Amino acid sequence: MTIHSILFDLLETSNIRYPKSDTGDFEVVPVPKGPIARIAGRAFFPGGSGSSSGENHLVPENPILVIGNNFGSYSYYLDCVQTHKEEPLSNSTWGELLHVYQQAGLDPSFCFHTNVFMGYLPGDKNSESMKITKAFKEDCYSFLVKQILTVKPRAIIAVGAKSKDALSHLANGKIPSWSSATYAALYQNGHFFHRDIDLSSTTLEWRGDLLTMTHPALRRGNFGKIRKNEGFDPEPIEIEGLSSLVERNV
Numbered sequence: 531m532t533i534h535s536i537l538f539d540l541l542e543t544s545n546i547r548y549p550k551s552d553t554g555d556f557e558v559v560p561v562p563k564g565p566i567a568r569i570a571g572r573a574f575f576p577g578g579s580g581s582s583s584g585e586n587h588l589v590p591e592n593p594i595l596v597i598g599n600n601f602g603s604y605s606y607y608l609d610c611v612q613t614h615k616e617e618p619l620s621n622s623t624w625g626e627l628l629h630v631y632q633q634a635g636l637d638p639s640f641c642f643h644t645n646v647f648m649g650y651l652p653g654d655k656n657s658e659s660m661k662i663t664k665a666f667k668e669d670c671y672s673f674l675v676k677q678i679l680t681v682k683p684r685a686i687i688a689v690g691a692k693s694k695d696a697l698s699h700l701a702n703g704k705i706p707s708w709s710s711a712t713y714a715a716l717y718q719n720g721h722f723f724h725r726d727i728d729l730s731s732t733t734l735e736w737r738g739d740l741l742t743m744t745h746p747a748l749r750r751g752n753f754g755k756i757r758k759n760e761g762f763d764p765e766p767i768e769i770e771g772l773s774s775l776v777e778r779n780v
Contacts, residue, residue: 533589533642534579536680538565541576541648544676546669548649549661557661558649559604569607571616572624575644577601582628582638584616593642594779595683597674598623599692599745600647605654626746627689634772640780642681646674646696671696678736685738685779687772690745697740700733705740713744714756717764723771725778739775743768 531539542563549557561576569578570585579585601607610617619625631638647670651658674696678686688694691713698708707721716722723741730737744752744764756764 532579533593533681534575534581534585537575537580537644537677538568540676540680541673544648544669544673546648546673547663547665549663549666555652557652558647558666559652560649567611569610569616571614573610573617573643574598574601574623575642576648577607577610577617577650580642580644582641582643587639589642590640592682592684593640594636594685594687594775595678595681596627596641596643596687596689597693597697598643598645598689600645600660601650602656603654603658604650604652606656607650622747623745626749630743630746630749630769630772633769634776636772636776637780641687642683644677646670646693648673671700675700675733675735678734683736683738685775686736686740687775688740688742690743690748694742697734697742701729702732704729704732708742713742713752714760714764716742717756717767718760718762720767720771722768723775725774739778741771741775743772 541561548560551557568585572582572584574580581587581589617624628638647660647662651660688697694708698705703709705724705727707716707719711721722743725739726737727740728737753764756762
């Protein structure tokens with residue numbers, strides 16, 4: 531079985547407690563069961579296979595695991611399934627992320643792309659905050675551990691603050707500075723990238739190269755603020771770290 535097939539099977543039996551409103555409506559739309567509802571082409575898991583090349587592409591063993599926040603809205607997910615057949619490059623996450631990969635010399639087919647939080651935002655706005663209850667967060671964090679144990683990545687890239695915070699929590703604070711520092715500080719002191727960090731004694735049960743980067747959809751704006759307020763350019767620092775990760779792991 532492929533990585534994404536195993537993870538979809540695990541997700542279907544995971545019993546994640548998706549939050550509901552007082553009226554009984556889902557405030558996080560559960561992931562539909564069955565392969566028919568998956569996006570065939572390029573897509574982050576759980577919307578699709580986690581591959582930049584689609585469900586028929588076999589992600590290599592021990593890939594680089596790229597972890598985002600959540601997939602987006604249910605309307606966007608359906609549009610990707612029925613109309614685009616993939617996540618379009620007009621999506622600010624994919625468009626910017628592939629640009630960063632190109633700058634760093636990272637072949638996206640070498641990566642498995644997933645999210646911390648399973649399910650979809652209700653409605654059609656990808657930019658709204660997901661309603662995260664304590665139970666939902668705990669369940670998704672537990673499922674993230676299952677993802678890491680299944681994928682067995684050679685390196686992990688945490689994309690954005692939510693994934694950074696999740697890994698920091700699961701590592702019991704053993705990732706230097708990640709639990710409290712801003713991205714400006716992490717880029718400035720170099721703690722956004724840790725070589726061969728040993729987290730085998732934590733819930734994650736993992737060891738390898740670990741890097742966090744500001745979310746691609748916010749990257750231009752965040753970098754502009756850092757240049758203006760902090761007086762340095764984080765972009766070459768981020769690319770250098772990613773390039774180093776690639777040299778060690780591809």
